[in-house]
Amino acid sequence: MATIREVARAAGVSTATVSRVFSNSPLVSPETAQRVLDHAARLDYWPNSAARSLSTQCNHTLGVMLPDLHGEFYSDLMRGLDREAGLHGYKILLSSSHSNSEDVLAASRVMLGRIDGLILLAPDEESIDTVERVRRRLPVVLLNPREPVARCHSVGIANYEGARLAVQHLLALGHRHLAFIAGPEGNVDAEERLRGFHDALSEGGLDPDRALVLPGDFREMTGMEACTGILERRPRPTAVFAANDSMAIGLLRALHGAGLRVPRDMAVVGFDNNSMAGFLNPSLTSINVDACGLGRRAVQLMLQAIEGDDDADSIQVVIPTALKVRESCGAQLESSPGTKDRPDPGTTFEESTS
Amino acid sequence: MATIREVARAAGVSTATVSRVFSNSPLVSPETAQRVLDHAARLDYWPNSAARSLSTQCNHTLGVMLPDLHGEFYSDLMRGLDREAGLHGYKILLSSSHSNSEDVLAASRVMLGRIDGLILLAPDEESIDTVERVRRRLPVVLLNPREPVARCHSVGIANYEGARLAVQHLLALGHRHLAFIAGPEGNVDAEERLRGFHDALSEGGLDPDRALVLPGDFREMTGMEACTGILERRPRPTAVFAANDSMAIGLLRALHGAGLRVPRDMAVVGFDNNSMAGFLNPSLTSINVDACGLGRRAVQLMLQAIEGDDDADSIQVVIPTALKVRESCGAQLESSPGTKDRPDPGTTFEESTS
DNA sequence: TCGATTTATGAAACCGTTTACATGCCCTGC
């Protein structure tokens, strides 16, 4: 394929001129520019981005490293990242399925020279020194970090606050025996949600250690499996808070199979506010998580870091979560006339966080 | 940051030697190699990938361009792409939200020089000449193309066959008045599923033009909205086939609201086999779509194209779909003892396609 | 002992751009 040199030769100019034409420099006369463009079109010349970025030291690309995620959270997050990046003329170089620090290191090295910054989701503790090594050469933005890393902006989800909202809501409805279906061990979101569950119980005057906590892995199956444990417990819990909607759905299925009615016999609250939550029977009360906003905000912080002073103070952003009240928790919905027409019945209680 | 030259100078060797050390060339004596590595480590030297790929003309990166998708299909597809790519040491350079041919062209140009091949989802007709221009410089793999493009491998979903399976199943259960909730106009999957619906009706001896087809956009809301039209129709349909699971869920919600029981009063079949489908009440009969496999297969074809002869025959792969029978269609499930324990009750009828 | 072969290394060209600087030209004002 044609290179800049061939275009230059064909048009009878130097490569500098061709380069200037393609970067819309005003330093070229209109006639020359046109001649160059004609020849470029004839030769079907496309500039080589790798060469360009080697020369300019800027890639218009952001590296993104995610652990092995799935479901709506992943797709919403990616949409947010990609949308916001695209809006500013950036692309995303992706590397998923990385959890341990070696993977992160290897992937970062491969990305070096092709990206202007790295967005990293939920790095574990051991990865921190790797992050710092990356940070020596590139701006880094952390998503949902376990703890802040020096000189890295970060943006997180208000998991803890969201979980507290859910539990407070159940307590306010009069429930005194609550169960929690936990997420996978080692997952930050899962841990924060559990912590929120605990603390909200304490604050409500209940003993968190006597509450039932069942293991789960964020998938429907484990929500379903948790049902047995819940029904066997004495005194039997009257409300269950699941660490995500998928498990809540599994639980709804199992409760239905066991002949229990939700919310009459058991209140259920989920977390994530999946797009389907409002359309289940019963519709699922859940904590809304703005994964798309998380992605957008991360990109915005990154662009700010790329353009700004490298030694600027690091910024920690928290994306607020909100309680979306629907049928499954048993709260009295203000059933205005027209409820039937409301697509996604739910009342929102926002919690704005720092 | 340190470059290869600085490492060379520090170690007292030439850049060629350092380069050889970092590409594990056997042409370097162990002592020299060690000395180079020591100095590289001390200087915290990381090779620059852009420079490397400019020089070697290979990037170990695949471009991926997707239209604005969401939901599980997107995340599964991405997982498939990324997993398989990672397995072979490749990364993904992503550019979403592209539908029209200009976007595709612009994004391709930006990617040129950074990718070894382009994977393109559902290009519309006008994009075809753009695809051909890209194809002049890079291997291209099309996902779910409307029609094959010369010299491009492609991999698609058996949408048409899947839709026929669903309808045939409903016909076999004795239904004679079917409704279809369509997907968004212009969407290839949606169109193929509609075509399958039509043809299966014809083959079953029914007049497809008298069947009820309602508009939808693949989201829960439109499935819910379709309910009114379905219930008003005379003779009232006894079965509904929704072009995807999200709309089927919306429909289930609306039917429940209208006091109808599924499957007793209305049979429902979806498409996609969302992870939740087996956990709804009633569980949703659906057509399984292996989005992850789609992605994997696309990457495999791409690697084959990259390594192989550029003029090799193009390959068209179809990922089969399968009927997953659950409760919502009203079929008699072989209820073996232990059904209660079965996580995802469903019987599979595979349709293997060319 | 000596030419032939092997092995380790370096010099320099190259990948395809951008850009600082130099150059030549035309115009202007005194």
Place this chain on the structure above:
DNA sequence: GCAGGGCATGTAAACGGTTTCATAAATCGA
């Protein structure tokens, strides 16, 4: 008539690697 200032363009050095080819040293066989 000419210094000085724009303006359009070209020259050549980066950018940070890889790789071909040449070369020097070490090894070998007879």
